[in-house]
Amino acid sequence: MNPVSVSEVTSPSSPSTSTSWPEPSAGAPRSWLQRLTARSGLLGVIGAAVILLILGMWAGDDAYNLSVLTASLVYGIAALGLYYAYSVGGMFAFGQAAMMGLGAYITAKVCESIGFVGGVLLAMVVTAGVGALLALVLRKAQHMYFAVGTLAFAELCVILFHHWDFLGGERSGNIYGIPGPGIGETELDMAGIYWLIAGITLAVVIVATLVNASPMRRSALAVKNNPTVAQANGIPVTATKVRILVFASVLGGLAGALHAHTMSSIAPESYGVGVAIDLFLMVLIGGPGTMWGALLGAFVLRWLPEFLRPIQQYETVAYSFLLLATIVLLPQGILGGVSRLFRKVVGRRVRG
Amino acid sequence: MDTFITLLFSGLTLGAIYTLVSLGIVVLQKATGVINAAQFGLVALGAYLAFWASTDLGLPLVLASVLAIAILAVIGVVLERLTYAPLRSKPIDSVFLATLAGGFAMVGLIVLWYNADPRGLHSPLGYGTVSILGGTVPKHSLLVLAVSLLAVLGLSLAFNRTSFGRQVRALAADRNTARLYGVAANKLSIAAFALASAMAGLAGVLLGPIAALTPEMGLAPMLFAFGAAIIAGFGRLWGVVGGAMLLGLVEQLAAGYIAPDFRQAYPFVAILLILALRPEGLFGGESSVRL
Numbered sequence: 212m213n214p215v216s217v218s219e220v221t222s223p224s225s226p227s228t229s230t231s232w233p234e235p236s237a238g239a240p241r242s243w244l245q246r247l248t249a250r251s252g253l254l255g256v257i258g259a260a261v262i263l264l265i266l267g268m269w270a271g272d273d274a275y276n277l278s279v280l281t282a283s284l285v286y287g288i289a290a291l292g293l294y295y296a297y298s299v300g301g302m303f304a305f306g307q308a309a310m311m312g313l314g315a316y317i318t319a320k321v322c323e324s325i326g327f328v329g330g331v332l333l334a335m336v337v338t339a340g341v342g343a344l345l346a347l348v349l350r351k352a353q354h355m356y357f358a359v360g361t362l363a364f365a366e367l368c369v370i371l372f373h374h375w376d377f378l379g380g381e382r383s384g385n386i387y388g389i390p391g392p393g394i395g396e397t398e399l400d401m402a403g404i405y406w407l408i409a410g411i412t413l414a415v416v417i418v419a420t421l422v423n424a425s426p427m428r429r430s431a432l433a434v435k436n437n438p439t440v441a442q443a444n445g446i447p448v449t450a451t452k453v454r455i456l457v458f459a460s461v462l463g464g465l466a467g468a469l470h471a472h473t474m475s476s477i478a479p480e481s482y483g484v485g486v487a488i489d490l491f492l493m494v495l496i497g498g499p500g501t502m503w504g505a506l507l508g509a510f511v512l513r514w515l516p517e518f519l520r521p522i523q524q525y526e527t528v529a530y531s532f533l534l535l536a537t538i539v540l541l542p543q544g545i546l547g548g549v550s551r552l553f554r555k556v557v558g559r560r561v562r563g
Numbered sequence: 564m565d566t567f568i569t570l571l572f573s574g575l576t577l578g579a580i581y582t583l584v585s586l587g588i589v590v591l592q593k594a595t596g597v598i599n600a601a602q603f604g605l606v607a608l609g610a611y612l613a614f615w616a617s618t619d620l621g622l623p624l625v626l627a628s629v630l631a632i633a634i635l636a637v638i639g640v641v642l643e644r645l646t647y648a649p650l651r652s653k654p655i656d657s658v659f660l661a662t663l664a665g666g667f668a669m670v671g672l673i674v675l676w677y678n679a680d681p682r683g684l685h686s687p688l689g690y691g692t693v694s695i696l697g698g699t700v701p702k703h704s705l706l707v708l709a710v711s712l713l714a715v716l717g718l719s720l721a722f723n724r725t726s727f728g729r730q731v732r733a734l735a736a737d738r739n740t741a742r743l744y745g746v747a748a749n750k751l752s753i754a755a756f757a758l759a760s761a762m763a764g765l766a767g768v769l770l771g772p773i774a775a776l777t778p779e780m781g782l783a784p785m786l787f788a789f790g791a792a793i794i795a796g797f798g799r800l801w802g803v804v805g806g807a808m809l810l811g812l813v814e815q816l817a818a819g820y821i822a823p824d825f826r827q828a829y830p831f832v833a834i835l836l837i838l839a840l841r842p843e844g845l846f847g848g849e850s851s852v853r854l
Contacts, residue, residue, distance in 0.1 A: 252711075287749070303659070322616065337591050338655075348835055348836075348838065348839040349838055349839070351838070352838045353843040354655065355598050355655070355659060358659060358794060359834065359838070360835060360838045361790070361792070361837075362786050363786055363831040363834045364831075364833050365726070365828070365836075366782070366783065366786060366831055367828055367831045367832070370825060370827060370831075371828075374824055420792070432693065461703040485667060488660075488663060488664065488667060491603075495660075524674075525671070525675065526671070527667060527668070527671030528671035528672055530666045530671075531664040531665065532668060534643070534661070534664035535646065535665065535668075538653070538657050538660060538661050538664075539650060539661070542653070542657070
């Protein structure tokens, strides 16, 4: 049994609707290898690897499919970060798209001199710092107040990108000709880029699996559900929030840096509040109860324009109504719905 | 000094508009407990509807504005049915996201209607200016201040002297008890949504001649309005007015004296500072229900 009984998605009306993804039991401290090889974690990582492999082989040399797949993975990483901030940490983080933007603008500025790897790493370091700062600034702000604070932060970042020339960058914040990802002189083709991003995604999934099995996640859930009780049980509330938001922001920064390198041009509008809403839509439509939901949601949302092409000009409206419909009809997302269906079909399983 | 007077008035003008947006948010929060993040779409919709009525229908500007505000009240009812009614039992976070989605749906509809190119709305008073203590003040600023003052006074009267106000205050004080005593919370929530939307529409109509009409024109004013509500601790009406004026003045004075390029950045910095230092607001806690 878990020391704290927690549901990932707070719904006061029905606390029993928490999704039933196996929680690792809290026993004696385990090594990272043991955590990774715990049944659910290892299965997830292998499953993710197989899916990435199949998708890559399916896309083959089709440049269009490869580019949509790559974009799905990049947004998936950012949405995964938001999953940790929102579903695990209970933080209404509208700054995730801005973190992507920070990552993108930082790597666009420095990659000429320190290369792709250096740019991405610097983007992650800076967004970690900004995430920590944001969490500290907003440590007293709860729920809506946190949302307003992160919205203010997001708008500040967009203003900063618009005036990028102020910091010695390009005017109006439109940057073109960012070099593609690659190490040294080697230029990757579309398939190569996909495999690189798929590898990075797999690494992120492994780290996320480790985080899921670590006390950090349990502490964060406890803080989210009842900060006072968590504090009384010796969980440092502010430190936990800072850690979660730093992790989320680093994933945002990583995704943004990869976005810049794979798109080769960036604009402030790509990282505004509208994109933050899209990220929320990804987390919610995939299933806010599990980290896989964020990744699935990113795929759904990146492929959706394909089916919406005949009504392309209605995209913003369609997305908004989709978000509305998801919140009303499918509050646990696709994965939550599937798992409920699965439980119904299989019958009542006794869970310990 | 002349510059100061000019900046002072433009700051107060923006503050008055933020006040209207913010009071819409606070009234709705009192009546329903939710925070309406669709307000930015409603502000833009108000401005565009007035633009449409004055150009396509050829109505005089005042009539066009009144029509826009009336339509907005109806849209508020639709919004209530669409985003609030199905989510009454859901966590407040969901409602916030749903209303935000509703706002973006409006932005998308405006883009479909009049694409995203900036447009200009005229002021009923034209572009003339008057000289006050040496500073140049647009006539439209005086109109904004007068209309906003009337709106705030009207709202204050409605809240403290009418049955509607008493019921909303009762809901804000204790939702369950108020309903037990027969306050029709559902009917009131429709009325509150209509009122809040109409106020957003009024704000949009007044903002139109100052800022260019773009589909996302309401986003920054709504966030500043949230900031004003936070400064007021979601409490007293005059606290909201003070908070909104403060943010408007910060925006204009800092833009005038520091760096104009970052005009809209200053209120955001102020909001973050207030959240960091006094998240409970500058004018007392959230518990006050007098408004």
